[in-house]
Amino acid sequence: MDVDVFVAAHQAQWARLEQLLGRGRRLTGEEADELVSLYQRTSTHLSLIQSSAPDPMLVGRLTQLVARARAAITGARRASWRDAARFFTAGFPAAVYRSRRWWIPTAVLSIAVGVLLGWWIAGNPEAQSVIAAPDDLRRLTQPGGEYETYYSSHPAASFAAKVWTNNAQAAAMCLVLGAFLGLPVLWILFLNMANLGVGIGLMASAGRLDVFLGLILPHGLLELTAVFVAAGMGLRLGWTVIDPGPRTRRAALAEQGRAALGMAIGLALILFVSGLIEGFVTPSGLPTWARIAIGVAAEAAFLVYVYVLGGRAARAGDVGDVEEADQTATLPTAA
Structure with missing residues (x-):
């Protein structure tokens, strides 16, 4: 493509589009139709330049022009309480639900690694001696030791x-x-499971595994689930780099990236609930069964939330992405 010839052929259309965008008054119906038509043509021009003769200055100019035209056509939209409600009742749970084939296997395999590591440490004195000296191990695992006082060592x-x-x-x-x-x-998953495995192994070797589980389960169920969901989404994002599917890699990564950003916000709230349980319930004087019951209830509520609201939204076509009107146009339409 001869860029100079292309610019000469379409310069008048771009100038007219800039003129319409620069109007300080409302456009007439005829002018609005013209604006839409020129936006579509300029979008096509930008696509052709990017694919055939990527001139940086021209691409930058047309990109800015197309963005201004699109904003003028669609109008600026501010986030509202409706957006927040839609996110928590559909977008976030749908994203978690749709990624379940990634985070559920991640959870199962990670827990298996943690349990196997704990079992190996519990039956292997040599491994325990590598972790810490005998006096330090007793300080960790004895009644009133650091594993127990950790959760009450600071104000809740x-x-x-x-x-x-x-x-x-x-x-x-x-x-x-x-x-x-x-x-x-x-x-990151391995480090988390290694920490869990060490705790299981050391407390089991001291005959106090029940105490350890009574301390870890109230908050750990929801906390680990949130970490597994994040890890599963991260792995899914990584696989999108390798295999974007029928879409372009750019479009696939953009969609998964927006879903991951939304999931980070949603998981922050879930982890806030887990942190409250760990700060106020785990070190409380409640019976062990009551503390575990609270943890199980929180975990069950999250799973119901994901499978009921998220499943319904996913079946309705929600992928956890932002609304279509807020997405960047990926395929210009020719006039």
């Missing part, structure tokens, strides 16, 4: 905030780093 409110921040960061890292083919996500 500040402890819950600290836990929430740490877990939200871990979930966000899984979502963001998933674009690197998912490899960093696997490492």
Whole structure:
């Protein structure tokens, strides 16, 4: 393509589009129709330039012009309470539901790794000696030891905030780093399961596994589920880099990236609930069965939320993406 000839042929249309966009008054019906027609033509021109003769200055000029025209046609839209309600009742649970084929296997395999590692540590004194010295191990696992006092070592409110921040960061890292083919996500999962396995192994070797489970289950069920969901979404994002499916890789990554961003917001709220349980319920004086029952109820409520609201929204076609009107146009329409 001869760029100079192309510019000469269409310069008048671009200038007219800029003139319409620069009007300080409302357009007439005829002018509005002309604006839409010129927007469509200019979008096609931009697509042709990008694919045939990517001139950086011309691409930048037409991109800005198309963006201005699209904003003028669609109008600016502000986020509202309706958007927030739609996100929490449809978008977020639909994204979690649609990614269940990733996070459920991730959860099963991760828990299996943690349990097997704990079983190996519990029956292997050599491994325990590598983890810590005998006196340190007793300080960790004995009645009133560090495993038990950890949850009551700080005021409940500040402890819950600290836990929430740490877990939200871990979930966000899984979502963001998933674009690197998912490899960093696997490492984050392994570190989490290694910590769990060490706790299981050391407390089991001291004959106090029931105490450990009574401390970890109230908040751990919901907390680990949120981490597994984030990890599953991160792995799905990584796989999209490898296999985008029938869409272009750019379009597929854009959709998955927007869904991942929304999921980060939703999971932050879920982890906030988990942090409250860990800060106020886990160290409380409630009987063990009552604390575990609260954790099971929170986990069950989340799963019902995902499978009922999320399943319904997913079957209706919601993929957890932003509304179509807020998405960037991916296929210009020729006039």
